[in-house]
Amino acid sequence: MGNNEQIVNTKEPYTYEHLQEDLKKLKDKYSFLQIETIGESVQKRAIQSVRIGTGQNEVMYSASIHANEYITTNVLMKFIEDFCDAYIRDDDIFEHSAKMIFNTSSIYIVPLLNPDGVELVTKNIKEGSQDYMHYKQIAEQFPNISFPDGWKANFNGVDLNLQFPANWNEAREIKFAQGFNKPAPRDFVGFGPLTEPEALAIYNFTLKHNFRLILAYHTQGEVIFWKYANYLPKESEEIGKTFSKVSGYDLSATPPESANAGLKDWFIQQYNKPGYTIEAGLGTNPLSMAQFNKIYSDNIGILVLGSII
Numbered sequence: 001m002g003n004n005e006q007i008v009n010t011k012e013p014y015t016y017e018h019l020q021e022d023l024k025k026l027k028d029k030y031s032f033l034q035i036e037t038i039g040e041s042v043q044k045r046a047i048q049s050v051r052i053g054t055g056q057n058e059v060m061y062s063a064s065i066h067a068n069e070y071i072t073t074n075v076l077m078k079f080i081e082d083f084c085d086a087y088i089r090d091d092d093i094f095e096h097s098a099k100m101i102f103n104t105s106s107i108y109i110v111p112l113l114n115p116d117g118v119e120l121v122t123k124n125i126k127e128g129s130q131d132y133m134h135y136k137q138i139a140e141q142f143p144n145i146s147f148p149d150g151w152k153a154n155f156n157g158v159d160l161n162l163q164f165p166a167n168w169n170e171a172r173e174i175k176f177a178q179g180f181n182k183p184a185p186r187d188f189v190g191f192g193p194l195t196e197p198e199a200l201a202i203y204n205f206t207l208k209h210n211f212r213l214i215l216a217y218h219t220q221g222e223v224i225f226w227k228y229a230n231y232l233p234k235e236s237e238e239i240g241k242t243f244s245k246v247s248g249y250d251l252s253a254t255p256p257e258s259a260n261a262g263l264k265d266w267f268i269q270q271y272n273k274p275g276y277t278i279e280a281g282l283g284t285n286p287l288s289m290a291q292f293n294k295i296y297s298d299n300i301g302i303l304v305l306g307s308i309i
């Protein structure tokens with residue numbers, strides 16, 4: 001892409017610190033980006049949103065709500081850089097004019113929703129430190145989940161994608177019955193909806209906007225989940241089919257055991273608008289960074305079309 005040096009790292013997982021550095025570099029190079037802190041994690045790490053564009057059609061893409069799915073942060077960061085690069089060169093991105101998208105849409109990107117958990121899984125919490133021992137003590141209650149690789153939750157051992165007020169009680173019942181009835185590396189719904197600052201941050205951020213569509217990035221499975229309960233937002237299936245076509249991912253109903261209390265579930269319930277969980281890549285989480293290029297090329301169509309569809 002041009003002769004510019006690339007800022008975004010596509011070879012290694014993002015640490016929190018590295019993300020802060022690259023957001024600053026992107027902002028220095030592309031001053032039209034609007035970066036905002038939308039909240040803080042349990043351990044007071046900032047959760048940021050990057051806005052691209054000035055148009056009225058607002059959409060929101062989020063990544064790494066689950067700690068061991070951190071490759072999704074690199075995907076959204078790379079998209080920010082590629083979009084900006086196309087915009088300043090007045091070029092196309094996925095066969096659409098970046099300038100046209102910039103003027104008609106505002107793409108809000110939240111590249112790292114669970115910064116604390118990601119620090120753990122990317123091994124940036126020193127073994128034996130107080131924080132490490134805190135995570136380890138929670139994990140020891142669930143010896144079948146590998147540590148730290150199997151960690152999805154936040155610092156409190158709450159699964160942030162089971163925190164939203166969309167059939168939360170049913171999610172609680174299902175997960176408690178599976179044995180996740182206390183802080184855990186994954187699948188613990190918490191002691192109530194929106195008790196965790198990371199979930200509350202994205203919830204409040206969503207309420208402040210008028211998103212036409214959201215994408216919630218996860219790994220893995222190469223599948224797109226588009227449904228919540230009996231809600232059938234207008235065009236939702238149609239858009240899902242288009243996403244499926246441009247990515248090669250299957251379009252699917254959410255499996256019943258994880259069909260409640262997720263970010264996209266709440267969004268669909270609240271607004272009756274299209275919301276998607278994208279399960280990128282294939283394999284065991286955390287996915288190897290060697291998958292990055294395939295994941296990115298599979299998803300660039302979804303990321304571009306999501307803002308104009």
Ligand SMILES: [Zn+2]
Pocket residue numbers: 066069161218219
């Ligand atoms: Zn996930």
